[in-house]
Amino acid sequence: MKQVGHFIAILLLSSTALAVVPADCWRLRKHGQERESQSCFEQLTRSNEEAVRAEGFWGLEEWDRANEQFRLAVHAANGKPIVKVRWGMLLLERFNNKDAADLFREALAQDPSNVDAYLGLAMVSSDSFDGKAMFYISKALELDPKRTKAHELAASVALENDDRDLAATEADKALALDSDALDAMAVRAAIELINERPPDLWLGKVQSINPHYGLAYSHIAHHLELHYRQDDAVAYYRKAVAVDPRLWSAHSDLGIGLMRLGQQEEAQKELEVSYNNGYRDAATVNSLRLLDSYKNYVTVRDETTVLKLKKTESDLLRPYLQDELHRIIVTYNQKYAMKLPGPVQVEVYPDHEDFAVRTMGMPGLGALGVTFGEVIAIDSPSARKPGDFNWGATLWHEMSHVYVLTATKNHVPRWFTEGLAVHEEGERSAEWRNRATPEVLIAIREKKLLSILKLDRGFVYPEYPSQVVVSYFQAGSICDFVKEKWGESKLLEMVHSYAELQATPEVIKHDLGIAPEEFDKQYLVWIDRTFGPEASHFDEWREKLKAIAIAAQDRQWERVIQEGTKALALYPQYVGDGSVYEYLADAYRAKNNPEAEAKVLTAYEHAGGQDPVILKRLAVLEEQGGNKTGSAETLSRINYIYPVNDADLHRHLGDLLYEQKLYGQAAREYTSAVVSHPVDKAGAEFLLAKALLADGRRSEAEESVLAALEIAPGYVPAQKLLLELHQSTEK
């Protein structure tokens, strides 16, 4: 800010006779002299210059008037780059990043050596985690290596990227240039906290310069958040608002942080404080909207779980989620040799936008679920297109985070916790294992996998569009590799090493007995052996797939079978849209060969295919082929993918389970059919009654048969069951 103010001072002094310049006012504010800075900004509003008046109104938090003055200033000053940059900074502060970036670019078009415009673009990039921030900062530093703000920003971006050494170096450079570089001090303090050391020295320095500089605590909290330290982040946001109660952004961040920890009442209060004082960015507004929508949710608790579900789908989803969570807890308690300190809370959002609000501001988070301490937020299956999402795999993934974060007290690098979580999905079911998608194969072929010490960057600052997805794959495959070479127990040892605050290089050396560089070499050999053939044949596979699609369109089924069989061998892991499995199944159907059709669809299922339509098609073939057990198992898989809006699925699965005398499971499916609002509710209630009776749950059976007859009093089979129930009671 000092340098920015400095050039503004030079610029404006030349054109105004005012006693004060904007830089003075901002400096007063930075040093906590609030009364003096207010008076200073008021003076600026009386200037003859629009740009100076704009700075005055900005300082007085009269955003609209400041904006208006900047608009006039840009016209009056014939669009001077400096004025555009300052206007852009105002817009950036007031949540309009797009227009801010446009102004910075306009300024650069007029003045390619405008350091502040580059810094503005760096801030915009940093906000969106688009990976370009460091590029803009380096441009700024090329033009002016002594720009404190550039070094401060570089330090912050480096720490977001978990490059603690670079962050410290850049912060020190900023401090060497300006001993009052408060934001550099904040980065230094954050590094200490992340390294489990006291930050007191740096916080003391901040306080000595400005005891009310809440932004320092807010910046620290931001970095703690990015290092999975949600509790600590909330504590620092609290400190931010304690020292500067008018720091509305910190009230908002505190509210969002509290939401993530499941503390909604206080979250609502903080967000309202922020909103009511004009801080209405998307995160604040959307979070308040989401909190308001919670009236449409129910909370279901048991000893180990808290489920927050939309009322409209809670009856359907609760039993599945609760059962799966209990299964996970039993498995992980044993595997990680620990118990969670309290119940785990799982929030399920049928509206993907609501889920997005819960994850806002966190870079590179999986789009399916997210874990904050012991709170998990996931999409409901109804939020997505059938086949896009497996809630079961997502739950095993997120719960792994809960255990690993608890075990390590959040001291774990992103790659390891994500990798272990991906690995756990595959441990639960081979069909849920880490699959090499086309973008992964391309990354392997083009040797884009990162070294283990740099893998975190692939999550936070992707350098190419699919790098986050590739990084998930790589992290998961590293854990698979560790298991294969050193054994599953090594993964737990690594968790313990991270818990003891060891960094990745030490963990690799200590637990695996090799240097990280050697680990990378061995891992790449393993990757090449495991996925190399698919990666090297990827183009050939793609060409064949195109030819198969054309052949299928022309109904050249023999050709589809011939080419499809070859293509499948080249890349069997591909089960996405338009897979070879589908074309082959269509060809076999056209050739009236249901056995071959079932065989190829079974292969699709075992390869992890998740399209409910295809799985139902397989279930029908299995049933027609007399394999009712297989058919039931196939339909049960759909329950993990798209159990919603499908009463027929549950009813039919119930029938198959009932036939196998699995009455308890049949009752669960019939219950799902009943709560799915089927067209034939009476029929579903009757079937439920039968299953309950067979399962020995007589009184529940009577309730269901009465429900069936209440809808359809003349329903003869239900009447017979009611009589049977009462006759046996009367006897």
Add this chain to the structure above:
Amino acid sequence: MKRPRAQLWRQLFYLGLFCAGLCRLSGYAYADTYYVIVAGLGGEPDYEQRFNAEAKDLEKLFKASGSAVRTYALTGQDANSSRLKDTLSTVARAAKPEDDFVLILIGHGSFDGITYKFNLVGPDVSADEIAEMCNRVPSRRQLIVDTSSASGGAIQALRRPGRATVAATKSGTEKNATVFARYWVEALQDPSSDTDKSDSISALEAFTYAAKKTASFYDSQKRLATEHAVFTDVDGGQPVREATAGQGALMSSFTLLRLGNTQQAANDPAKRALLGKKEELEQKIDTLKYQKAAMDPADYKKQLTAMLLDLARVQQELDK
């Protein structure tokens, strides 16, 4: 004959029509049903094939449903305005006032803001022309099911006392090709659409089934629904998407397809007394259901159980 759904009984009570409704139950025992199914111009092979297949499926279902049905299906080149006119004239000559008449249109429709037209081979036919042809059919109870795109634009012209009209779209402006017909056919193929387990599928049950399945189709595809089926069975009533206090009585009592021989017992004099008792119990159960909200739940359950047990025993006697 279908019994109206519970809430509709109440409406009939209020309208003083309860007795008339019951009288009609026996009065319709020997009535015929005339079905006319039209698969309109597809324009593309896929649509052509789909419309014809759906029409043929319906024809097969209706023909198999008993001897008291007369079915006419116009598909392919036969689906033209001249053949339609001839067919409806034939029905107009043969049908008696007590016979039911059903017209099902499958295909594409258009609406220019004023006039709805159903696409046929050759000249299209407007909603006014369809209404005029159907008005000549003497059946007091009629059902027109227009599953075409923009069919909501036809409702105004097709409405008439004693006629229920179903449209696949809520207005003439929903112009995309529809999937409603697929589920209308499925409703008549799937016994689960018989929600009151009366061994027959009413127009309302078929509508509810098809509308639900259509909505699920768009939902599961994560596509914006471009069709919203509606019906009206009250002259001058606004089209609705589900039965209300004012709409649904005719749809509910209009048997579209018989699944079993529900009329057999009615024709056996020895069982008349039991049938009377059965109907009396059914009425009592309906009455009790209206009172549910105001009753103590335990008392309601006790009374309901007792009545249902009585009804089950009567049914047992009837089935002997």
